[in-house]
Amino acid sequence: MLQRRAQGATRIYLAQEKACCKLFYTTDSQPAEQQPQDGINSFISTDVSNPELEFPKCLAQEDAISLAKTSSNLQPSLQSIAVKDNIATVGSRTTCGSGILREYRSPFEAGVVRSLRLHGSLVCGKTNMDEFGMGSHSTHSFFGPVSNAWPLDKLSVGGSSGGSAAAVASGQCSVALGTDTGGSVRLPAAYTGIVGFKPSYGAISRWGVIPYANSMDTVGILASDVSSIKKAFWRIRRHDPRDPTSVADKAWDRLASGQENSFRRRKKAGMRLAPALDMFGIRIGVPLEYNIAELDSGIRQAWRNCLDMFQDRGATIVSISLPNTRHALSTYYVLAPAEAASNLSKYDGVRYGTRDGSADGSDGSLYSRTRGKGFGEEVKRRILLGSYTLSSEAVDNYFLKAQKVRRLVQQDFDRVFATPSGLRPPEQFDLKDLDESIPMSSKLGPTQVDFIVCPTAPTLPPTLDAVSKQTPVDTYMNDVFTVPASLAGIPAISIPFTLPEAFHSQGKPAFAGMQIIGQYASDNTLINIANIMMNPRRTESQGQSAETVTKEYHKQNSSKQEQNQFPPIKEENPVSEEGGLQDPFPQGDRANLRIRKIKIGFGIRKMQTKGPLIRKYFQPYREVTSKRESEHFEPLARNVPTDKGNPERLPKTDKEVSKVLEDSLGLWKLQNR
Numbered sequence: 001m002l003q004r005r006a007q008g009a010t011r012i013y014l015a016q017e018k019a020c021c022k023l024f025y026t027t028d029s030q031p032a033e034q035q036p037q038d039g040i041n042s043f044i045s046t047d048v049s050n051p052e053l054e055f056p057k058c059l060a061q062e063d064a065i066s067l068a069k070t071s072s073n074l075q076p077s078l079q080s081i082a083v084k085d086n087i088a089t090v091g092s093r094t095t096c097g098s099g100i101l102r103e104y105r106s107p108f109e110a111g112v113v114r115s116l117r118l119h120g121s122l123v124c125g126k127t128n129m130d131e132f133g134m135g136s137h138s139t140h141s142f143f144g145p146v147s148n149a150w151p152l153d154k155l156s157v158g159g160s161s162g163g164s165a166a167a168v169a170s171g172q173c174s175v176a177l178g179t180d181t182g183g184s185v186r187l188p189a190a191y192t193g194i195v196g197f198k199p200s201y202g203a204i205s206r207w208g209v210i211p212y213a214n215s216m217d218t219v220g221i222l223a224s225d226v227s228s229i230k231k232a233f234w235r236i237r238r239h240d241p242r243d244p245t246s247v248a249d250k251a252w253d254r255l256a257s258g259q260e261n262s263f264r265r266r267k268k269a270g271m272r273l274a275p276a277l278d279m280f281g282i283r284i285g286v287p288l289e290y291n292i293a294e295l296d297s298g299i300r301q302a303w304r305n306c307l308d309m310f311q312d313r314g315a316t317i318v319s320i321s322l323p324n325t326r327h328a329l330s331t332y333y334v335l336a337p338a339e340a341a342s343n344l345s346k347y348d349g350v351r352y353g354t355r356d357g358s359a360d361g362s363d364g365s366l367y368s369r370t371r372g373k374g375f376g377e378e379v380k381r382r383i384l385l386g387s388y389t390l391s392s393e394a395v396d397n398y399f400l401k402a403q404k405v406r407r408l409v410q411q412d413f414d415r416v417f418a419t420p421s422g423l424r425p426p427e428q429f430d431l432k433d434l435d436e437s438i439p440m441s442s443k444l445g446p447t448q449v450d451f452i453v454c455p456t457a458p459t460l461p462p463t464l465d466a467v468s469k470q471t472p473v474d475t476y477m478n479d480v481f482t483v484p485a486s487l488a489g490i491p492a493i494s495i496p497f498t499l500p501e502a503f504h505s506q507g508k509p510a511f512a513g514m515q516i517i518g519q520y521a522s523d524n525t526l527i528n529i530a531n532i533m534m535n536p537r538r539t540e541s542q543g544q545s546a547e548t549v550t551k552e553y554h555k556q557n558s559s560k561q562e563q564n565q566f567p568p569i570k571e572e573n574p575v576s577e578e579g580g581l582q583d584p585f586p587q588g589d590r591a592n593l594r595i596r597k598i599k600i601g602f603g604i605r606k607m608q609t610k611g612p613l614i615r616k617y618f619q620p621y622r623e624v625t626s627k628r629e630s631e632h633f634e635p636l637a638r639n640v641p642t643d644k645g646n647p648e649r650l651p652k653t654d655k656e657v658s659k660v661l662e663d664s665l666g667l668w669k670l671q672n673r
Helices: 002-019 061-072 111-118 162-169 186-192 226-236 249-273 297-312 323-346 368-374 377-389 395-416 464-469 472-479 483-488 523-534 546-556 558-563 587-592 612-617 627-632 654-671
Strands: 021-024 043-045 049-051 080-084 122-127 175-180 195-198 218-223 283-287 316-320 451-455 492-498 511-517 594-601 604-610
Touching (some): 043 162, 111 175, 162 175, 175 226, 186 195, 195 226, 297 492, 297 511, 377 395, 492 523
Parallel strands (some): 283 316
Antiparallel strands (some): 043 122, 492 511
16 A cells, blocks of 8 residues: 555656656657667666756855856756666666666656756766676676777677766767766776766765665766866765765865865976976876786786876876785675675565566565566676675675775775875884885885876776676676775776777777776865876976976075075985885994984983984985886886975974984884894
């Protein structure tokens, strides 16, 4: 009785919504299997209503005026958007690419869709996808596989947001919404040559998004250029009280402003000297663990060229180590199926889903036949896997251990990023897990970075025939570079990068996806970095190299160094040939050390000093690459601009000098045990 009342209320609500439509795309009421399809099967349905919206009553007058102006001056790229079919919209079916939801119509629309329509955008259709987002090639759909845009129509489009990516790549829309759980937005973007952005977890509302794995699901954006990504993200980045994981506006502003201010301070000096070096002062991390044996040679060379481009624009390339990310893929395929098994338990044909027509209780079962016919093979496989990992005999060995590894992956990212996340306390490096080729900047660990650059996928898109012959494990390997950022909840963006001509082949794309990863809440800065990389270099100061700008910068700041009364920094390498730090207390320096004042109280020692010790300790950082590293990353061995010689790094107060001496004494004693 209650179900019939709810269905009746839903029909009345939909009839009222359709009556007040501002724009309504109609098709004949046909069975789901007979819906008209485009050549690449990117859309499931186009009968999406866009009813007129009233501004929320709680909206301030200034915000309402701003929304009205934005709607009237909407950019052409945002006038018509496509939405992945697991995001609820009014009037149209929301199927998740599954047969069990092939006739489901939501009585409400998702918060992210409403935010876009409040700014004047219109939904043009619902895009095809892997069933419930479970897949890497958009082939596990009840409505058929998605094909790539011509001339790559025989290649995989990626998944699970393959329909959204194909719609953008084929020109059917300029912006599309997708969902990213383990790379479902970035992988299709890499395979189709467009831009795919996964924001920080909690930045965009998930209310109205049918979940796959709640702790990793994120609404992502796909577009043909980075500027459209930026405009769309600005419109949908807001707090939603209906989503318990949505970050409050004040908290987001505080976290984002901290990330942006840190970025501006390092970039400001270089922009004054040479506007062409628009990345001067930025440190780019290159994870050694991502240089796997399965990485395609053409993508590896494109990775090198991408690092060269960053370097030519003034960025500093730093090798980093993320030791726990090698367990990220196995961790993901334990946690995600476990959450999926819980989320999909409600699709039984009684509460949600389409019944198979059999009578209740036939053969002694109520809904097993409905679920067996409604779910695809990949969904069944993951439900079984998740149910097993949550069972009493396996939960300790699989699920709980995977949660601990996930926390270790988060700690790896927090350690390598120069700016703390703001959600967790700062982490220190665990030196025993670091790769031996990583140079140390101090006893606390190696140099920290602002962003991480790596390939989006280890291979170029395979053919659809090859995908059909792959085992599930082979398919899961495509997510090896995208899963770590999803586990950590940090933003990442995939941009197309041209392959070297020597690796061009017939029937394969001439581009590869390069992924840029940032710290939590650095979404705006990350988008700006991607926009710089996508745009050609400016012509001002084109002839100046990064090394020239570095020398000019130190020359202009030499007066500040004299004011600090510290000796000039020597051009020496603090890293020994064996890869470790040299003794900061040679015999001569210890003899010449002059301590002016020592005050001891409550276990705190304050010192004020000057002399050869300070000059020796604050030597400029210079990377020493091992043979193993130089074979694969030649740009790392180049002399790149760093902040060496910057007087702002020298200690100025008694507290800072005391910290330097304590660190040096502790390190020397440790090395001479």
